[in-house]
Amino acid sequence: MATAPSTFEPGPDSFVATDTYEVGERMSAWEDTWRRLRRNKLALVGMAIIVILVITAIVSSFWTPYDVWRQSLGPTYQGPTGKHPFGLDDSGRDILSRLMGGAQVSMVVGVGTATLSSIIGIMLGLLAGFYRGWVDTLVSLLINVFYGLPDLLIVLLIVAVTQQRGLGNIILAISLTAWLGMARLVRGQTLSLREREFVEAARSVGTRDRWILVRHIFPNALGPIIVQATFVIPAAILFEAFLSYLGFGVKPPTPSWGAMASDGFRSLQYAPHIILIPAAALCITLMAFNFMGDGLRDALDPRMRR
């Protein structure tokens, strides 16, 4: 992890007599954040669910109870039984196996989008905020033009026009809209941080621009960046679900929660489990990430009480 900015570290209090004052264990900003996060029960529940999801996603890449694509495992539309705890879908495929496979798709899209859009957004935001000038003009124009547009439209259009339905393309399409929020945030942070004394101090001793950006500005903006990136994950998962619900997601038979829900909607009246199970999985996942995001926001910025 990046080093903590020194201003966050509580030093020994000079007003307390040294003979009675025990210097507490040194605590970095991260340990401090973790302590505050630990007190937030909802955030902990969210994190536990996320850990389970990640494990499920990893396990599903080499083992699922049945093959995700194998049809006619039993009577179609069969409800939950001992052999198939979540029942079978309209083609007689095991829903539990497909749910596990879908977890993998969701996690890859969520984390992939958060990573890619963060990289683009952080770099452009830092450059725009630090150098201003034409870079800022260009980035700000892009943000202003595309920020208000409905993201889903853009993503749908990109996926449809490129006619590639691989995971990589979906991640790219969602990232192309998701970076705007990150760039906006980082640009704002950079604009204010670049005027601070510690940046001035660094500059006065001849630190190069690149070093100032990487070592001084970026670590100080890291808190809000992490929070923003955490909220990108559920948004991306939701977009992927929307895309596959509308039939523009990953190619079948690759399981995706959105596509499973879409299949299940047709048999809602007589086999509601087919849609309810992936829908519940999606809700729980989104909730877990939102809980963690809220918790992180409160823990990273104790002054801001929302």
Added chain:
Amino acid sequence: MTRGTLIYIGQRLLLITLTALIVSSVVFIGVHQLPGNAFLTERRTNAAAQAALLHHYGLDLPWPVQYVNWLTGVLHGDLGESLVNRGVRITPLVLREAATSATLGFWAMVFTVTLGMSLGIVAAVKQNTLLDYVASFCAVIGYSMPSFVTATFLVLLTVTGFYAWTGGTIYENIGWGKPEQIPVPAISLGLLPSAIIFRLTRASMLEVIRQDYVRTAWAKGLRSRIVVIRHALRNALIPVVTILGPITTSVITGSIVIEYIFGIPGLGKEFINSIANRDYNIVIGVFTFYAILVGLANLLVDLVYPMIDPRIRY
């Protein structure tokens, strides 16, 4: 209307025009750079018929000329002709469907704002009561519930519950055109944003309610309704209004999925169908229309701020 306001409106309109121009040209160029054309995969035609078709749509021209032609059309309010259904003009189609979408969106917004704000106010006034806890808990769930999941639950409720219970005499949920078909899609569309509004209203009411001037109002012995509505709510509304712009966008986005699910003949369904049919003329037209619509909606919201917060001026 001060001069500053007019200048501000002018700037914003300029930005909207610029957005529409950039977005439409990017989409236009992107679509027209694709190999092949809309007719290659759709129908088997001989070379002469193919060329005649391309000529009919002006697709045999170089794309910069096509773009200028298209732009000229747009400036005259003509979005062109459907590639799949020949002879269908896009402008009247889009306007008709936009009216349908607007009806749905309007009721969704009414539901969202009414439910979110009233519950938010009540929860803040009765903080730490059972009602507050229940409402906050529901909001946390609603916040993470995609519209198609809400739609599923509502359809399940109305179809297997209400519909069966009344013997199918009262309710008919899938389709469009009757007033009783509006609530289910509108609520599905509005539930998630209402959770956002609820959280925001509650938080900002809680902040305002502790302020000195509100205590003074109570101390003067004013009736609680006057204190809450006239003193607290007016200031608590400001952050809520700021979120209305993004909420409008999210309702528009959500309507794509909701219209698809319920088979509502609106703009969102048209967009999906056109993408699937590769009717790129409609895709570009609808997209440009959306860009302008969202821009205007956001501008409208921004113009409401100064009305509730006199400190804001443009």
